Amino acid sequence: MRLLVIEDNRQLVANLFEYFEARGHVLDVAPDGITGLHLAASQSYDAVILDWMLPRMEGPEVLRRLRAEHGSEVPVIMLTARDDLPDKIAGFRAGADDYLTKPFALPELEVRLEALQVRAHGRNPRKVLEVADLSLDLATLEARRDGQVLHLYPACRKLLEVLMRASPAAVTRQQLEFALWGDELPDGDLLRSHVYELRRSVDGPFASKLIHTLPRVGYRLAVTATEDSDATP
Incomplete structure (x- = not known):
């Protein structure tokens, strides 16, 4: 929330x-x-x-x-x-x-x-999350950008939902990790891998980037940002 x-x-x-x-x-x-x-x-x-x-x-x-x-x-x-x-x-x-x-x-x-x-x-059901040309249907779990269907793994879809609900606010690494795994964190930096895969689907084929890194903080999903979207926190 x-x-x-x-x-x-x-x-x-x-x-x-x-x-x-x-x-x-x-x-x-x-x-x-x-x-x-x-x-x-x-x-x-x-x-x-x-x-x-x-x-x-x-x-x-x-x-x-x-x-x-x-x-x-x-x-x-x-x-x-x-x-x-x-x-x-x-x-x-x-x-x-x-x-x-x-x-x-x-x-x-x-x-x-x-x-x-x-x-x-x-x-007042909120069934579709929308940020710019990106949408996520919470009923069908279908994600689209500029009308194109995005094929997302379940973990990436969950990250996308958390980021879209918070947009344009930042979401910390801890918040994203808790959303995926609760208190039972896996070994290694799996979050970085999931964010990488999410970026490939959401931003890779498109000119404008929506997922931005906040160094030492986390990530945010927004239309524009001054942060370097290729940096890692």
Whole structure:
């Protein structure tokens, strides 16, 4: 999942990044309500983790404006120390999909986010990922670029899905490795081999390159990039 965290507690943000990135998710963070509203309205996220008490604009107002002014249906889970029923009702009336009181367990937050994804996909299925002239049909698992079918091994197809879901954001090597193998990493640098094969299919026959290397970080799939796409991290 690509997640937006709107939270000003630095320690909590660090904990969220450590937990979710290790599980293959991609996170952006906004330290205040106005920045969070801008990111949530202008970028594509699978879900938003929204704190109630925020600088510059409180969470319920961020959510109200996101729904009313921008028409966003992105799933939102609110985090707050407020556990009174009137506060929960106010959060849901502002447009929250779920509500989690602090302190909370990170696995519970993850399960709630997964449940929101199931409900959101039921309402508005996202069956085809698209970046420029590249597409991946999640139902048929068919990948195409410029109308041409790409023949991908399962591992390459999984890498492509992770990169396309995150695009244009970067995905770390650790995130890609976790997506392929979980906590049981194979011997050797198999990720490099899979990325090489993916590049041969996605970029090899075409003039413009979409897969770019971020040295010492990982990769990203984007229309343009300043990084050298032939470098290795």
